[in-house]
Amino acid sequence: MIECRNLVKSYGRVRAINDLTFDVDAGPPIGLVGPNGAGKTTLFSLISGFLTADSGTVRVDGIDADSSRRNGIIGILPQDAPFLKGIRVRDQLDLFARLQGMSAREAIEVTRTVTTDFGVADLLDRKPEHLSHGQRKRVALAQSIIGQPKLVLLDEPTSGLDPVVADDVRRLIQSRAHAITFMISSHNLAELEDICETIIVINEGRLVVATSVAELRGRDQRLRVRLANPADDAMIARLGRIEGVVDVTCANNDLKQIIIRYDCMDPDRLQMEVLGLMQAAGLPVVELSQGGKLAEGILRLVRDEK
Amino acid sequence: MDPRRTLLLTLFDLRHSVFKVKGLLFLLPFLLYWLAILQLLHDGGAEFVVSQQGMLISTLLLTPDVTRALFIDNPAVLSMTLMLGLTTLPLFCMLAGCNQLAADAGRNSFRFLLTRCTRSELFVSRYLSACLLVAVAMGLLIVAVTLMSLHIDQKPLLTTLTYAAWILAVLVIYALPLIAFMSIFSSMMSGTVGAFLSGSSVFFVLMMISRWLDDDYPALFYVLPNSLKASLYDVYSPDIMLSLAAMLAYSVVYLSLGWLLFQRRSV
Incomplete structure (x- = not known):
């Protein structure tokens, strides 16, 4: 599903991603772990095409990250990225669905379904700036699975959510994991232990280990x-x-x-x-x-x- | 680049620009300015333009041939709109074009879109949306001025309508490179104010430099599209089509620069 080869990305003199190479197959959720500044968000940005790598390649489902053919394959919950200001949630989600090739009618139906699943259907007519942090996060989660992407990148999906909503989010991820490969970056290791079967650990932009949760536990x-x-x-x-x-x-x-x-x-x-x-x-x-x-x-x- | 996605993004942006800060930043000054001008024309300004005194003043700015073509052969009110439009369009296009990308890119709001469309589609759609906004506003203005012209200039209906369509085309084509020029700054900056100030400053500085140094460096005169503005007044000149084609060429060059910057930008 994801093939990273000798990926390098620097910000000035700082190497955020340093010769990172790993492969991840489609399947159960994958956890991405590392200390602050390890390069997790940069890696997500490179996989999604928000950033261009200085060198190396990243392919998703066999398609280069900067290729236009990649559209719709990846869904993402970026960390703290806002929706377009002043535009109703409904209009934005409809647009996302239509950009993924759906007709106007299909887009309305998909928007209704995903927002109902994530418990945010009542927020559709609100503007993003009028939502609380938790509501925005849930709406952002809902948008990440519009159009059934093959890979969904979730950057701290439950941070800032109350325990009940966080638990709902974990259940929703697990309920969709049969059809979508989730890659979850989180500092909440107990959460990753519950959801994920594979863990990728990076530190200072380098791969430390990519292995199963069971193997990682067993190393102790x-x-x-x-x-x-x-x-x-x-x-x-x-x-x-x-x-x-x-x-x-x-x-x-x-x-x-x-x-x-x-x-x-x-x-x-x-x-x-x-x-x-x-x-x-x-x-x-x-x-x-x-x-x-x-x-x-x-x-x-x-x-x-x- | 997918035409369907580009069209979707263009119409979405246009629909959500009109009554938001992004659109009002252009529409309000545009509306106030042209209301004042139309009021002046209505209150005797149009008659003054075609009077002997008015024509005398016009010949101080334009050649007698151009003055005759604009104010005698063709409806004077529409010609006045063409002149005032060409003069003020740079400012209005800066207002309409400064926020093509800057504010949304600065807030990282494109992240939800960029897994579903390409940067090129986003860039082109934002440019087209700004152009359409200016074109629609210009279109409405020309309709109002045409009605006024039919009442004041008393020229045949077909002549007036044809000339009005021509003026609208000239004004819209002149707007294209100006909005494209602003796309460069909107691709670089992270806010509307920054994009407007940097774009207008560079435009002003380039305009001054090209005026001061055009004897020593004639090529500098052609850095900005308004160097060809005078030829757009001259409705009978054979150069006018060449000037309009040049406007499209300016647009392509500026858009390429803006596109290159946006491709490299971290969003």
Whole structure:
């Protein structure tokens, strides 16, 4: 779906995108992650054709980003970009639909459908400058899927939204994900963990990693054990002696929450040994999970990169 | 460039310009100015123009042949409109053309459009929309002046109508390069005021330079389209068609410059 090859974009002396190369297939939502200034918005602007790359190429569905044939393939929710001032939402959405080849009647119907889906049908006769931040965001989200584009780029889709609306937005993305490939840039990693299956991490304009969420979680070599009763020091020592275990700590000094850091190729064997020890000591295990949270995996990657 | 999308964008922009700041910036001064002129013509100005005194004054500005062609052979009220129109069009076209792209580009509002159309379609549609706005306003003005001319000049109906159509064509064609000139500044700037001030300043400076240095550098005289304005008064001159063609050439050159700037602009 997206092919980036040796993409470079500079603003003066600052390289926002630095020799970025990656491929993304059509399918489940993709998360784009990176610290502030990593180049996420610039990358979206290059993919959408708002900016021209200094060198390199970016193709969407096999079509160059600056080609006129790309029209209608991409939908975008840009970060903080306003609609045309003083023109009713309805007129603007109708125009977007007609630009994508629909007749006047089809455009009216599509506008009605998407705005109903996103709960903004009652805002159609308002002017954009009279909408609140959250209302503008929802209208902008609705416009991004007009005409059923193949790829939709969402830049911070839920920032500034209240939790209920944010949850609605996540559900809407998931409900459309079978037909549209979403690429979502967000600092809300828990949200990306929920929605996305693939994560692209960039930092200082370079690719850090492009991989699955599960793989990224798995890179964190830790076992988390939650017990019904506190473990004693002897148990901690026994866990530390298991082959491949690096260290054993307790989260928040709570002896019911044990974190086992390991360095071995067979975490399943390790899990079995840990469970065996707990069972022998009569300590009921409430939860055992392998790997960390997505946020921790990404933070470590970015820190390692620095 | 897709003609359907360009037409859609043109009509959309025109429809939403007329009663908004973008259109009123041009329409209000245009309306006030021409109301005052029509009032003057109605209150005896038209009779004065064709009087002996008026003709004498006209010959100070124009050659006797041109004066006769404008004020005796053809309806004088319409000729007066042609002269005043050609003189004031640069200012009105700056007002009509300064906000083709500047404000929307400055606010990043094109981002919703540019995944659905090309920059070229957007650029051309905004230019066409500004031209149509000026053309429609000019058309309405010429209708009003033609009615006045039929009443005051007492020339045959067909002569008056033909001459009115000719004047409208000349004025609209003269407006094309002026609006194209403003597209250069509208492509660069991020606000209406900035585009107007930069465009009008450069126009004024170029006009002054071309007047001062035209002896040493004759080519400078032709940097702006108003260098050919005098030939547009002379309705019997064989050069008039060449001048009108030159206006189209000016438009192409200015539009190319504006287009190049808009293609490279970050939106």
